Amino acid sequence: MPMDDETIIQLFFERSEQAIRELDIKYGSLCHSLSYNILGSREDAEECVNDAYQAVWSSVPPTRPLSLQAYLCKVTRNVSLTRYHHNSAAKRNSSYTVAMQEIEELLSAPETVEAAVDARELAELIEGFLEQLNRENRVIFMLRYGCSESYAAIAKRVGLSRKNVSVRLTRIRQQMKDYLKEREVFI
Amino acid sequence: MNHKKFSEAMNLIDDRFYEEANNYTPRRQNRAWVKWCAAAACAAVVFSGTVVLAANLSFVDKIADILLNRNSDKEHVVATTEQKELYAQYSNPLDIDVELECGRLHLDGICYDTTNIFISYRLYPNIEGLQPGDPVNRQPLRDQLPKYRVKREAEEWLTKLPDWYRPNECWMGGTDFLDSTVQEDGSLEGYILYTANWTYSPIVQGDVIQCGIEIPPTLRLIEEGEDTTGLILQQSHTDGKYYEYTYNPPVILCEITLDQEIRQLELVTDALELHETVEVTDCSLTSLSLRLSGSYSFPEDTSDSVQNRVTNGLSSLFNHITIVMKDGSIVTGDSSGRTNMADNAGVFQQSILFEQPINLDDVEWVHVDGTGIPEFEGIDLWIPVHPE
Numbered sequence: 332m333p334m335d336d337e338t339i340i341q342l343f344f345e346r347s348e349q350a351i352r353e354l355d356i357k358y359g360s361l362c363h364s365l366s367y368n369i370l371g372s373r374e375d376a377e378e379c380v381n382d383a384y385q386a387v388w389s390s391v392p393p394t395r396p397l398s399l400q401a402y403l404c405k406v407t408r409n410v411s412l413t414r415y416h417h418n419s420a421a422k423r424n425s426s427y428t429v430a431m432q433e434i435e436e437l438l439s440a441p442e443t444v445e446a447a448v449d450a451r452e453l454a455e456l457i458e459g460f461l462e463q464l465n466r467e468n469r470v471i472f473m474l475r476y477g478c479s480e481s482y483a484a485i486a487k488r489v490g491l492s493r494k495n496v497s498v499r500l501t502r503i504r505q506q507m508k509d510y511l512k513e514r515e516v517f518i
Numbered sequence: 519m520n521h522k523k524f525s526e527a528m529n530l531i532d533d534r535f536y537e538e539a540n541n542y543t544p545r546r547q548n549r550a551w552v553k554w555c556a557a558a559a560c561a562a563v564v565f566s567g568t569v570v571l572a573a574n575l576s577f578v579d580k581i582a583d584i585l586l587n588r589n590s591d592k593e594h595v596v597a598t599t600e601q602k603e604l605y606a607q608y609s610n611p612l613d614i615d616v617e618l619e620c621g622r623l624h625l626d627g628i629c630y631d632t633t634n635i636f637i638s639y640r641l642y643p644n645i646e647g648l649q650p651g652d653p654v655n656r657q658p659l660r661d662q663l664p665k666y667r668v669k670r671e672a673e674e675w676l677t678k679l680p681d682w683y684r685p686n687e688c689w690m691g692g693t694d695f696l697d698s699t700v701q702e703d704g705s706l707e708g709y710i711l712y713t714a715n716w717t718y719s720p721i722v723q724g725d726v727i728q729c730g731i732e733i734p735p736t737l738r739l740i741e742e743g744e745d746t747t748g749l750i751l752q753q754s755h756t757d758g759k760y761y762e763y764t765y766n767p768p769v770i771l772c773e774i775t776l777d778q779e780i781r782q783l784e785l786v787t788d789a790l791e792l793h794e795t796v797e798v799t800d801c802s803l804t805s806l807s808l809r810l811s812g813s814y815s816f817p818e819d820t821s822d823s824v825q826n827r828v829t830n831g832l833s834s835l836f837n838h839i840t841i842v843m844k845d846g847s848i849v850t851g852d853s854s855g856r857t858n859m860a861d862n863a864g865v866f867q868q869s870i871l872f873e874q875p876i877n878l879d880d881v882e883w884v885h886v887d888g889t890g891i892p893e894f895e896g897i898d899l900w901i902p903v904h905p906e
C-alpha cells in the first residue's frame with residue numbers, strides 16, 4: 332500500500348532517503364510515462380526521473396507542496412523538457428514533439444504579437460480557457476499538452492476511442508484559438 | 519507564439535488541472551460490456567451479405583478452451599529465421615482473431631444476448647517462394663476456407679433504442695461472406711471472409727472517421743441527445759430488395775454450424791505465434807498509418823541489448839514498406855511519424871507518406887520487411903487491406 336502524500340513529504344522534511352523510495356513506489360510509473368512521452372527514450376526518461384527525484388529532494392524542504400503529485404509532475408516535466416531541448420540527438424518522434432507541432436500549427440503568430448504576452452499571462456489565459464471546458468475535455472487537453480500522452484494512451488485513460496480523442500482535440504484547439512483571438516492575444 | 523512559450527505556460531498552470539487529469543476516472547466503466555451490448559443489440563440485423571453469429575454455449579465452451587490455452591502463453595511471436603521458415607512452410611496461412619463474451623446483460627430494461635462469437639479472418643498469402651513485388655492473388659485461398667452455415671434461430675424486437683445509438687455510427691459486428699447462397703431452409707451458406715466487431719461511437723461529434731473512410735458529407739450526423747424516433751437508422755439492399763430500418767429494429771439471433779471449426783482454429787493458433795498483428799488505422803490521400811503490435815520471446819542466448827532494442831525500440835523496425843495495389847502496381851513510401859505507444863512496449867504506430875495520392879480502396883496488400891536489427895531481418899509480413 333503506497334504511503335500517503337503527507338507522510339512522504341514529512342519524510343522529505345526529516346531528510347529520510349526513504350522518501351525517495353516511497354516517491355518512486357507511488358509515482359514512479361507516472362513520472363516515467365510522462366518523461367518518456369516527452370523524450371521518446373526510456374533511458375533518457377529513467378535519468379530524468381532520477382533527476383526529478385533529486386530536484387524534489389533539494390527543494391523539499393523548504394517547499395511544502397500542496398499536491399505532491401502535481402509538484403512532482405511539473406518537476407519531471409521541466410527536467411524532461413530541459414533534456415529534450417538540450418539533447419541534440421533527441422528523437423523528434425516523441426508524443427511531445429507531435430503535440431507541440433499541433434499547437435504551433437494552430438497558434439503561429441507574428442513575433443511582435445507574441446512578445447506582448449509572457450508565459451505567466453498565457454498560463455492564466457489557458458487556465459481561464461480550461462475552466463470553460465467540460466471535465467472530460469479538460470482532462471483530454473491536459474493529458475495531451477500537459478502530460479504529452481499519445482492519443483491511444485488518452486483514449487485508454489478516458490474510455491473513448493482514439494478517433495474520438497483526435498476529433499475532440501481538434502475542436503479544443505480550435506476553441507482555444509477562438510478564445511485567445513477574442514482576447515486579442517494572438518493572431 | 520512558439521511551442522516553447524506554450525510549454526512554459528503549461529508548466530505554470532495551476533496544479534489542480536494536473537491532478538484532475540492524472541486522477542481522472544472515466545464515467546463509463548463498462549465500455550467493453552457496452553460494446554458487446556451494442557453488438558448484441560444491433561448487429562444481429564441482417565444486412566446485405568452481413569450476418570451476425572451467435573453460437574450456442576457448448577460451442578462457446580470449446581472455443582473458450584482453445585482461447586484460454588492460447589492466451590495463457592503471452593509470448594507468441596518469435597521471429598527467428600528458423601521459425602520464419604516454419605511459417606513459410608505453413609500451408610494455410612490464415613490469421614484469425616476471435617473475441618467472445620458469454621452471458622446475458624440487462625441494461626435499461628433490455629436483455630441482450632451476448633453469447634456471440636466474433637471471428638476475424640485475415641487472409642495471408644502463402645509466402646513460400648513469394649518475392650516482394652510479386653503480384654498476389656487471394657483466389658486460391660478460397661478453397662482452403664471452411665464453409666460455414668448460418669441459420670436464423672429466433673427473432674426479437676427491441677422495445678427501446680439505447681441512448682447511445684446513432685444512425686450510421688453504431689456499427690455492428692458482422693460477417694462478410696463470399697459466394698454465399700441461401701439454402702432451402704432459409705440459412706445462408708458461404709465462405710466467411712471477414713467477421714469483425716466494429717468500433718462505434720457512442721457520442722457522435724461531427725467529422726467522425728470510421729475505418730479510415732470518411733463519412734460522406736451527404737449523411738447527416740445526429741447530435742448527442744437528439745430524438746431518433748422515426749429516423750432511418752440503416753439502409754440496405756438484400757436479395758434485390760431495399761430495406762430501411764427505423765426505430766425498433768429487429769434483433770435476429772443466429773446459430774452457426776461449424777463443421778471443422780475446432781481443428782481449423784487449432785491450426786491457425788499455431789500460425790498466430792509466428793507473426794505480428796498489423797492493422798491499418800488511418801488513411802488519407804497521401805499517408806497510411808499502421809498500428810503494429812506483437813510480443814516477443816527470445817532465445818536464451820539473446821543479449822539484453824538486443825532484447826531492449828526490440829521491445830523498446832520497435833519504431834526502428836520496418837524500414838521498407840511497399841503497397842501493392844489491386845492492379846498489381848507497386849507504390850513505395852517514406853516512413854514518418856512513428857510513435858511508440860506509451861507504457862505498452864511492443865505496440866507502435868507508423869505512418870507512411872506517399873508522393874502520390876493513394877486510395878485505400880485500391881490497396882490490396884501492405885508489405886513490410888527489413889529491419890535495422892539483424893536478429894529480426896526475417897520479418898516479412900503481407901498485410902491484407904480490407905477497406906470497409
